[in-house]
Amino acid sequence: MAEFKTETITGGRPGSGAHRVVALCGPYLSGKTSLLESILYATGAIGRRGSTRAGTSIGDGAVEARKRNMGTEINVASVDYLGDQWTFLDVPGSIEFQHDAFAGLAVCDAAVLVCEPSVERVMALTPLLKFIEDRHIPHVIFVNKIDSAEVRVRDLLSALQSVSRRRLVLRQVPIRRAAADGSEETVGYVDLVSERAYRYRSSGASDLIEMPAEVLPREAEARRDLLETLSEFDDALLEQLIEDIAPEKSLIYRDLHDEFCTDKIVPVLLGAGDRENGVRRLLKALRHDTPVVEETARRRALPSDGAPMAECFKVLHQSHTGKLSLCRIWAGTLAEGQTVGGQRIGSILRPFGQRLDKFAEARAGEIVALAKVEALSSGQLLGPAAIAAAADFPAADDPVFGLALSARNRNDEVKLSGALQKIVEEDPSLSFEQRGETHELLLRGQGEMHLKVAIDKLAGRYNVAVETTTPRVAYRETIQAGTQQHARYKRQTGGHGQFADIKVEIKPLPRGSGFRFVDRIVGGVVPRNFIPAVEEGLAESLKEGPLGQPVVDLEATLFDGQYHAVDSSEMSFKMAARIAMSEAMPKCRPVxxxxxxxxxxxxxxxxxxxxxxxxxxxxxxxxxxxxxxxxxxxxxxxxxxxxxxxxxxxxxxxxxxxxxxxxxxxxxxxxxxxxxxxxxxxxxxxxxxxx
CATH class of the missing domain: 3.30.70.240 (Alpha-Beta Plaits)
Incomplete structure (x- = not known):
């Protein structure tokens, strides 16, 4: 994440309603960040909509995100909407940055799954849907870019239902008209509960219009489908439908709320985030139906009353603020200077894009950044007793792509290790290790782009330039045939000389056996105290065979030899063993x-x-x-x-x-x-x- 700018906010917190958190998620290029921009504009949080293409959006503000025009980590923005406090988490869409998406979803009250109006792209929703459904997170599907859609909504709804384990409930039907080029364009929608029709405006709230006659048959059919789906969970509504009684709108709204909060249905809304179309209707639906923090805490089996409790879901390292821990507060109030779980809380900051607003305290439901709580890492709970791991926090996926790194400047090697530790703490789906088999420093992650972003961080934030190569494979070599080898090591200098004479038999072993040494010396031709040196010399010589790789699956038997009472030593027999193995290996058909x-x-x-x-x-x-x-x-x-x-x-x-x-x-x-x-x-x- 790019360096935040910190500002101090004075005065009270606007509004008095519960603070709720909504995650905006969806595949790469589905338009989440443009939707966030319109939400911020519609709620008055910003005076002008920015653009991801122009690099002026609140979301995707990190240098790495701007460079690639894609989300690379969680974006946070809090707003006031009709007296209620909201935090929106715009999470990355690429599967390579999926851990951040899952971390944001783990702490939200509800999710908005943004998708394109394309039947062919529906399958791309499945990893996110799987996570959301497994954790029973209430969610809305927002069909974005509806203004340019060519597919029929009923066909799209059928495709979406094929990948969703929850019942989908269409909340709107589009109003279309013929464009000048002969194609159709979506110009508005009909709300299936209120049965009111609206015409989109290029910016601002939609206009209430008289329902077009050509939409009536489709509206009636879609409304009947909505009511029949809700009646599966409400016997009173079912009886009214059987008796052909028109249900009260209040009953429909109540059922929508109840079944949404318990993750039994998924409302489907339409819009175009970059034009504000459908954005205010989405906000109203979220305001009516999104659970409050206490309900979400119960779903997560976390305490929601009493002593302060917060959960860290993302760590950031900033040059001017040090370590920041993004947290959701589940219970109580956190104040600057307070000690919780044995940890003193420094500054309490509220993120808004790349800006940090400083507050003296924060209450349950809020998303805050806690400064310099060094012991706190993502997935941990900061509570009254001690820091503990949240049982259901998403674990990082196994790596699927790796690169070997080396500091371009050798003087940066120590700095490189420290920088990697901070980057991995920020993103646990990255990992690094020194691989002894190939003597390489390996950085592993979720894909090529994932590692490129990490390498950009090394250079841009920590001033450590690196060279990268494809990791080497840890090849081995073995032998296909056996042989006997006689080796003598003899040196004569002033004083004692060096002498050792051995005979060894080399033969292959079954795959996976490793190295085996057999001692068959009889009669003391090699004294017992020198035999371990023979074994050590043989083993050391196997570190690199004729093909340049470590040798495995081989048995070496010492069966004869000679020694000198004065000149023999452990070193002499060790050297003789090395000679024996180096001369024997080429004869054994190495492979x-x-x-x-x-x-x-x-x-x-x-x-x-x-x-x-x-x-x-x-x-x-x-x-x-x-x-x-x-x-x-x-x-x-x-x-x-x-x-x-x-x-x-x-x-x-x-x-x-x-x-x-x-x-x-x-x-x-x-x-x-x-x-x-x-x-x-x-x-x-x-x-x-x-x-």
Missing amino acids: LLEPILRVTVAGPAESTPRLQRLISGRRGQLLGYDARADWPGWDEVSALMPEAEIADMIVEIRSVTQGIGTFRAEFDHLQELAGRTAERIVEEIRKRQAA
């Missing part, structure tokens, strides 16, 4: 081994044939596919794949799955690699070692 991973690729079922071709084209051995458990319309394809083939595989997976496919992998076994591929790899290894 390269590559790591084979068991991979499970997940994506929409319609993408399964393409995923299978992708895997086969990367030397994968298909094991089969099956429906993904609890993911309607998704498949999982299982395969065995070389580690070398999955480095950038996620890029192709995303390209054939509307950007939402993923995979997980775990080591399965080592497999012999021969032919041109092996020759190329050995040549690359030797060039690297010579450099």
Whole structure:
């Protein structure tokens, strides 16, 4: 997140209603940030709508977001609407930044799932819907860009229902008219509860108009569908429908509220966020139906009364304020200088885009940034006893893409480690490690763009420029044949010399056996105190075989030797062992081994044939596919794949799955690699070692 600007706000808090939090979520390019901009304008929080394209929006204000014209982390903005306090969380749409989206959804009272009016793009909603539905978060679907929609709403609703486990309830039907070019454009809507018709304006509230006659049949049909859906949860309404009694609007509104708050129905609203169309109707629906903080805390099984309780859902590091912990307050009041859970609270700040407004205290329901609470990390509760992990806070996904990093300036290596720790604390779906097998510093995350943003942060915020390369594969080598080897180490200098003579037998072992040493010395031809040195020398020589890689699955048997009473030593026998192994290995037909991973690729079922071709084209051995458990319309394809083939595989997976496919992998076994591929790899290894 870009550096915040801090301002001190004086005076009281406007309005007196409960403070509620709504997350705006949806796939990349669905228009969430433009919708947020219109919400802020419609509520009077800003005097002029900004533009994501021009880089003037409140949301997506971080340098990394502006550079790519996409959300890369949570955007926060609090507003007053008709006397009630609201915080809107605009969360990233790309699956690569999904952890921030899930973190924002975890602390909200309700969600607005923004989607495009496209049947083909409906499947892209499934990862977000899965998270929302599993956690019973009340949510609205806002069909954005309705002004340019070419699909019929009933067809879109049917497609949306196919990916939703909740009953969808259409709240509006569009009013369309023929455009000059012969196409149709949406110019307004009919509210199915109030049965009033409205015409959109390019900016501002819609105009109430007389209902067009051509809309009446569709309005009647859609209203009947709405009432029949609600009657599934209300026997009184069902009786009225059976007896052909027109229900009171108050009853319909009550049912909509009750079934929405208990996550039984999903209202579907229409609009165009960049033109303010439908935005005020969305706000009114949220104001009427969104649960308050106490209800959300009960859903989360968190305390909502008594002592102060807050949950951290995002950590930020700022140059001028230090560590900031974005928190939702679930109970009580937090005040500057107060001690909670053994932690002293510094400044209490309220984010608004890239600005921070300073307050003396904050109450239940609010989203605040707490300064310099060092022990607090995302997913933790700040409570009266101590800091504890929230049981249901979303865990980070396993990484699917990695890069090897090195500081461009060697003097920055220590600084690089510290910067990475801060970046990973901000985004737990990133991780880094020093991989001993290849002597590389690896940064792992959720995709290519995810890591590019992290690297931009290293350079822009921490002044650490890095070089990146594709991580090396941890190849091994083994032998295909056995041999016997005689080795003698003899040196004569002034004083005592050095002498050791051994005979060893080398033979291959089954895959996965590692290194085994066998002592078959009889008669004391090699004294017992020198035998461990032989084993150590043999083992050390296996760190790099003839092909330049560590050697595995080999047995070495010491069966004969000689020693000198004066000149023999542990070092002499260790050196003899190294000579024996280095001379024996080329005779044993060494072969390269590559790591084979068991991979499970997940994506929409319609993408399964393409995923299978992708895997086969990367030397994968298909094991089969099956429906993904609890993911309607998704498949999982299982395969065995070389580690070398999955480095950038996620890029192709995303390209054939509307950007939402993923995979997980775990080591399965080592497999012999021969032919041109092996020759190329050995040549690359030797060039690297010579450099």
